Amino acid sequence: MLALCLLAVLWGTAAFVPLPYVTYYPGPTVDILAARDGEETVQVDGHEAYYDDGELRMTTVFVSTPQEDVTLPELLRAYFDPDAAVWPRSSIYAPDETDESNDRQSAVAMVSSQDTAVAAALTELGEEVDPIVEVLDVTPGLPAEGRLEVRDVLLEVDGTEVADAQDVVDAVDQARAGEPIRFLVRRGERELSVDVVPEQVGDDLRVGITPGVGFDFPYRVSVDIADNIGGPSAGLMMSLAIYDTLTPGSLTGGFEVAGTGTITPAGQVGPIGGIQQKIAAARDAGADLFLVPADNCDGIGGVDPGDMRLAKATTMSRAVDTLATWVEDPNAPLPSCEDTAS
Secondary structure, three states: OOHHHHHHHHHHHHHOOOOOEEEEEEEEEEEEOOOOOOEEEEEEEOOOOOOOOOEEEEEEEEOOOOOOOOHHHHOOOOOOOOEEEEEHEEEEEEEEOHHHHHHHHHHHHHHHHHHHHHHHHHHHHHOEEEEEEEEEEOOOOOOOOOOOOOOOOEEEOOEOOOOOOHHHHHHHHHHOOOOEEEEEEEEOOOOEEEEEOEEEEEOOOOOEEEEEEEEOOOOEEEEEOOOOOOOOHHHHHHHHHHHHHOOOOOOOOOOEEEEEEEEOOOEEEEEEOOOHHHHHHHHHHHOOOOEEEEHHHHHHHOEEEEEOEEEEEOEEEHHHHHHHHHHOOOOOOOOOOOOOOO
């Protein structure tokens, strides 16, 4: 009886002790070609837009947050769920990462990913796209809040022309606490001169912005994704949705296409996390075809796609060709993860 009581206490304690693991579950899918709150998700100004039938769905994953307590029952539930996954926390998050810092990183990655997706789509269409340096994030509570804005184009810092993001970092490092730094920025069609007084944070001077690469486009294209979705993994699907919106006819032939993958300005598709959960999410949403980044092919073993076809994606250009082939003949051979060539 004593042993049973001790065992019960042990299991009761174990059920509530946080463990250093992270759980992954399929999240919602979002049709980037759809309208949200009466407005199209892909907005175009300065070029004709074509809103046709069909769906291009980005896929998401529910991931336990850095500060979330994951207990043994939750781990067992995920372990025995064929569509879920369990990973060591150290392989997903930095030791000092918090929910707030993770949210900010995801938001910055989404802003950068949207710009890169536009660049990839316009490059595919033969448009000229020039790189710029812009504000990707403004940290609340630091001096730049209320003075600089996300997507401000950084032209000069204290009279020095900005060629890359490091120029901004160097200028702040060389400033003096309490003395203003003058930023010349382009906001929309206007050029503004903005003074920001840096603040000492630990051993560093900070103004509270994240500078990064953006692009000058020949016309305005934006993608309105919900604020609670972050990260760079929707790059491929956003670029395809932009390409579809800027060209006549339906890229999907009226079918439902889902997928994932990061994108570069040149259209190279990169790997993402949670590939099995994203395939499961697309399958449950009723997608007909799923685009898998080539570098994720090794991670799809064991996933059940149901009736949904899987096609390998290496570049945006090849993804466009794959969709054209599939629309013409849904049973046609497509690039596959079983192929040895890229």
